Amino acid sequence: MDNFVMVIFGASGDLTKRKLMPALFSLFKDKRLYGRFSVLGVSRTAYTDEEYRRYISEQMHLFVKAEERKEEELQEFIAHLHYQSLDPAKAEGYVGLRERLKELAHTDTPDNLLYYLATPPSLYGVVPQHLKAAGLNTKGSRIIVEKPFGYNLESAVELNHIYASAFEEHQVYRIDHFLGKETAQNVLAFRFANGIFEPLWNRRYIDYVEVTAVENLGIESRGGFYDQAGALRDMVQNHLIQLVALVAMEPPSKFNADYFRNEVAKVYDSLRPFSGTDFAEHVVRGQYIAAGDKKGYREEQGVDPLSRTETFVAMRLNIDNWRWSGVPFYIRTGKQMPTKVTEIVVHFKEAPLQMFRGECSVRPCPNRLTLRIAPNEGIAMKIGMKVPGSGFNVRQVSMDFSYDELVDAKPITDGYARLIDDCIQGDPTLFTRSDATEASWKFFDPILKYWQEHGDAHLYGYPVGTWGPRESDKLMHDHKAEWTNPCKNLTNTDLYCEL
Numbered sequence: 001m002d003n004f005v006m007v008i009f010g011a012s013g014d015l016t017k018r019k020l021m022p023a024l025f026s027l028f029k030d031k032r033l034y035g036r037f038s039v040l041g042v043s044r045t046a047y048t049d050e051e052y053r054r055y056i057s058e059q060m061h062l063f064v065k066a067e068e069r070k071e072e073e074l075q076e077f078i079a080h081l082h083y084q085s086l087d088p089a090k091a092e093g094y095v096g097l098r099e100r101l102k103e104l105a106h107t108d109t110p111d112n113l114l115y116y117l118a119t120p121p122s123l124y125g126v127v128p129q130h131l132k133a134a135g136l137n138t139k140g141s142r143i144i145v146e147k148p149f150g151y152n153l154e155s156a157v158e159l160n161h162i163y164a165s166a167f168e169e170h171q172v173y174r175i176d177h178f179l180g181k182e183t184a185q186n187v188l189a190f191r192f193a194n195g196i197f198e199p200l201w202n203r204r205y206i207d208y209v210e211v212t213a214v215e216n217l218g219i220e221s222r223g224g225f226y227d228q229a230g231a232l233r234d235m236v237q238n239h240l241i242q243l244v245a246l247v248a249m250e251p252p253s254k255f256n257a258d259y260f261r262n263e264v265a266k267v268y269d270s271l272r273p274f275s276g277t278d279f280a281e282h283v284v285r286g287q288y289i290a291a292g293d294k295k296g297y298r299e300e301q302g303v304d305p306l307s308r309t310e311t312f313v314a315m316r317l318n319i320d321n322w323r324w325s326g327v328p329f330y331i332r333t334g335k336q337m338p339t340k341v342t343e344i345v346v347h348f349k350e351a352p353l354q355m356f357r358g359e360c361s362v363r364p365c366p367n368r369l370t371l372r373i374a375p376n377e378g379i380a381m382k383i384g385m386k387v388p389g390s391g392f393n394v395r396q397v398s399m400d401f402s403y404d405e406l407v408d409a410k411p412i413t414d415g416y417a418r419l420i421d422d423c424i425q426g427d428p429t430l431f432t433r434s435d436a437t438e439a440s441w442k443f444f445d446p447i448l449k450y451w452q453e454h455g456d457a458h459l460y461g462y463p464v465g466t467w468g469p470r471e472s473d474k475l476m477h478d479h480k481a482e483w484t485n486p487c488k489n490l491t492n493t494d495l496y497c498e499l
């Protein structure tokens with residue numbers, strides 16, 4: 001990797017210190033980064049190389065666990081860091097950047113380059129154009145772009161055009177860090193490495209599917225970004241729908257980037273578009289409100305005190321294809337909920353006849369498969385078992401696998417290391433292709449438009465520490481379905497209101 005340079009735009013930002021640098025350090029420890037490689041941080045802050053190294057070194061003490069950080073190794077890694085102060089929005093700095101890259105890559109024609117856009121989304125369209133103008137969009141270079149890719153369908157299409165004018169599609173890596181999670185990838189292994197589930201994985205045996213990705217934190221210091229984005233752009237249009245695709249996709253006939261991404265795009269194309277009353281009936285949005293000593297969303301720094309930005313979204317999706325027709329997918333995401341959990345729950349249909357007594361004769365006991373993406377990464381299956389003793393009493397029990405039980409496996413990282421490594425290796429399989437971004441936006445864009453055009457569309461206030469608006473439960477009731485909530489509300493639920 002002697003001539004390899006990774007350039008991080010947004011080098012003094014949150015993502016760089018929390019995720020990217022720890023990920024690069026873990027690749028360094030695993031000898032996935034070696035030789036005379038360099039990481040060049042780029043942003044407006046005026047650091048020297050030394051100051052930047054000191055800053056990152058301090059951050060690593062905060063964001064890398066002590067047991068995963070030997071001081072000597074850390075300092076070896078830090079020595080590969082460099083810094084260039086420039087305003088990524090302005091063309092003039094890119095000439096200096098080119099000179100710096102020549103120096104770091106030890107060649108007049110640096111080509112083994114990886115750009116990472118960890119900047120505010122408003123710069124996603126600007127940086128590639130400046131790179132192109134400065135001749136830095138070389139054939140061997142790659143570029144990773146964070147989400148949200150676009151603000152709506154129109155801007156995503158426009159961004160794709162900009163990228164296509166500067167890079168070939170195989171050089172563009174639209175990152176969705178959920179796909180870098182081991183457990184998200186394990187959905188594929190679970191489905192396609194085991195022959196026994198495939199015959200059951202369809203409308204005949206599956207009643208409905210839930211996809212949940214909720215957090216017990218608020219928006220922290222990201223008010224400025226979040227108030228413009230909202231949960232639909234931040235989580236649903238990318239992370240959640242990507243998890244839906246993993247569950248719903250057809251088995252690719254080969255496991256490579258093209259075949260895999262073709263199947264993902266087909267799922268997005270099969271989503272039944274919302275129309276008419278669907279927007280009000282199949283989508284629920286909410287915003288967290290103060291409870292106890294926790295402030296509400298509108299009190300957060302950087303947020304408009306009258307903001308109607310959603311911090312919670314639940315919706316019912318239909319996938320119109322032969323495998324899934326008639327099987328609803330219920331998805332939800334929210335900030336300030338009782339716990340942090342990302343999981344997929346597949347609810348199978350009930351046995352046609354209940355002939356035993358016990359728990360399962362008084363309430364439905366269908367089989368339920370839980371794919372836990374985080375935390376407690378693993379898989380659990382609920383099945384009915386006979387209670388020992390006389391008669392035939394049947395009760396539900398859980399067959400549970402947890403990743404912690406794999407003694408010979410490394411701890412699970414958060415996905416960034418794996419994805420950056422894939423990009424360095426030139427493997428785009430786990431990144432979003434341009435057509436999939438547009439197909440996903442095509443589905444979600446009308447919801448945003450509906451909210452924009454109907455200022456009075458329901459926005460429910462849910463107290464911090466609850467499972468979101470009660471209307472999200474109602475969303476499932478016509479199907480006699482219920483969200484799987486791993487714990488109870490933490491807050492007095494009398495505070496619910498409409499905003």
Ligand code: BG6
Pocket residue numbers: 215234235342414
């Ligand atoms: C990010 C969102 O993409 O994902 C954040 O911008 C969210 O708002 C985060 O908190 C959740 O990721 P994870 O890996 O912590 O579940």
